[in-house]
Amino acid sequence: MTNHGPMKKGLHTRHRRLWGWFAVAVAVGIFAAACALSDDISDNDLRIQQLNKTIMCPVCPGESIDQSQNQLSAQMRSIVSEQVHEGRSDEQIKAFFVERYTQSVLLEPPQKGFSLLVWLLPPAGMVAAIVLLILALRVMRRSANESPDDIQETVSLSDAERSRYFARLEAVLDYEEGDPTMPKDWNEEGSNPGLAKERSDD
């Protein structure tokens, strides 16, 4: 790499990048088209489908009436449809089924009473786990600084320098694993400014 390098490279890369972004946009566009269907489904039908997915088929545990192939589910689906067309609200329709088949007919546990617990535990556990994780990481890190053979005691590198050094080390190790064709001089790599050069500024 000589001094002409950057200019020539710049032109090439700019073109390539433009093409790259263009490709990304086109790909995303195609995928978007797949999702952005002109859905001509009426609001009532959408509501019926949503409701069907929240009501369990009483004789085939775990399955919603939407997915169940059972005769009873088919009847329940038509009841849902009827009631939606009669103008009853989601809550009223769910209550209708709860009255007949008890609370267990709803696939979504209610957010009150004892079953509030099912909703509360996951977020609580999540917060606890993250707090524990951060504490654990801090402990792991603090003990590193107390460690006698810590690198910082013998090498005076700034944080940024260290990170570049280790990134470089990592790249070389990654590269070397099983690969005998390692370049002879890593400092010729243009993409990463040489550590040695920077150090010599000091």
Place this chain on the structure above:
Amino acid sequence: MRKGVILDSRRNGLMIDAGQIALVMSLLVAGYATVASLVGASLKVPQLTASGRFGLYTVPVLVSVSMIGVVYAFVTHEFSVRYVAENSSLSMPKVYTWVAIYAGNAGSMLYLAMVVSILSVLAVFHLRRRQPHAAAYAAGLMGLMLMFFLGVMVFLANPLERLPVIPADGQGINPLLVHFGMFIHPPLQMMGLVSVVIPFSIAMGALLAGRGGQDDWVDVARSWAMVSWLIMTVGLLLGAWWAYTILGWGGYWAWDPVENSALMPWLAMTAFVHSIMVQKRRGMFRMWNMVLIIVAVTLAQMGMFINRGGPVPSVHSFAQSTMGWLFLLFMAFTLLGSATAFVWRLDSLKSREKLDSLVSRESMFLLQNVLFLIVAFVTLWGTVFPIFSEAASDVTITVGRPFFDLVNGPILLALVFIMGVGPLLPWRRASVRTVVQALKYPASAAIVTGVVLVAAGLDKPPAIVAFATFALVITGIIHEWIRGTHSRHRRGDSYPVAFVRLISANRPRYGGYIVHLAIIMLAVGATASSFYSVQRDLVMRPGDSATLGDYSFKYLDVRSTSYRDREESVAEFEVHKGDSYLGIMRPFRAFYPDANIAGTRGAIRSTVIEDFYIVASEFDEDGRAVFRVLINPLVWWMWASGPLLILGVVVALIPQRQPAPATLRVPANVRTARA
């Protein structure tokens, strides 16, 4: 005539008796192998451990003899064997013998014993030279697992048990199992669940041998963990595919208890195959890895328990029996035993290195692990909560799909985000500049994606955020590939050669990237079809037409055929998309009056962009029929991810030549601690 009959039954008798004897012998041999291995290992007597090892090697042979007995009994319709009488009939096609073998409790135990014994032999063979001491303990632990399955069969659920009275015909097989999808998915799923005991035994073996803190067993454990992970993943994917094409509701995953029970160990294993890399590379997370593999094996045993007539009802459970509680007991035993070993050997698990920074690849691995475990525990919590609620408040609560979608969805998305960011961060410590540099392109791609999607009229924020995240991950991976290929190309390789060399230079890393891409394909399909699937339930008579999206379809006719045990109906649809004619589609439905079970097969026209899906829900006497018609966007990508995923795992698994010690030119003015 009569003589012939007697000869016949004698011949059968011989095969079955041989199977019986082999079963008992396999239990005895497994018992000997366990004791010899464990005692030999703890007293450090190599001759004894070798003897135990050879004992273990003979177990699969003996189990195979029993298996041959069972197969033989099925093929010859030997209804004097209880298991054969209960799981087959004269009219059952012979190929379904394979399905019938695992369809019942006793047979599935035999299948599990066979799988565990074969995998154990391979794993012990793999480990014996590298880690003789750990291999002996591992062999002992695998022997214990085998003893459980074999013991249950010998004492409680013998697949070759005879009936006092020989029935004329058997009870037949569950009609829903009579499907080609059943040849692979359930056996693979079961194999996946039990295969977790292999990496578990290796890790525990190393721990017991006091080598938990030496990282030389990690490669072997990692290989077997990935094998197990691959089996589970393919099992789950095939299950989803089977549900999509057969169960006839247009979906593929319902957070059903049995699905959950297969997902939970998968989540823990996914965490393990990642965090074991940190131990391999950095000598850290040693305790954590032990915890993870213990959690994984516990969840796998829990899965077997739930599968086997556990307390949670499910449509998928089969091989129902009270045997489930034995599995629970065995789970408790395993958990207690391994926890004790863990505490006993805790001192040997101190990290070699310390954590340098909160922003590093290590900490990303840990965060990812924790999130995976949270998803697993949320799933467990939702799955078992109905039991608690029934016990505590007498009100049966159902925890179904809406709960899991709402709670697990965001965590899974966060995991995808980490999958994009984590691999781009350096080990040890990342400065702000490194992070910005690494995320420049991926983050821009995410923003471009978000903008394009909003501009295209997508209106569901969670889906848009999800797609943007997927773009981030893909860009990160592709950018790494392009950069690596370029730098090799500059050194004289042609682009394809450069790419192949790049991949093969660090197979665990680049194999992992391939798997990550496959996961993104899966996630794209799952997200698109959960948020943007369009569905319509229609009542139609022959001759009626309807439309959905761009598709218009005409119900031509239905043809019904009666069979001895079922009524099959095939409807015919003429389908157009816009102006182009797509051909005839034939949704299929079979009804089994005896079992009161209906089986459907949707007619699916699958393209890269979307699936057009017709399923017959009902046929009435008077010619009316109910059809469900769906457009499921991008589902094709979910099934296409399977082969790519397998490829990625294989790449990551191919053994790498041990690298020569790295020679690194450190600039002269940098002193290191060891210099």
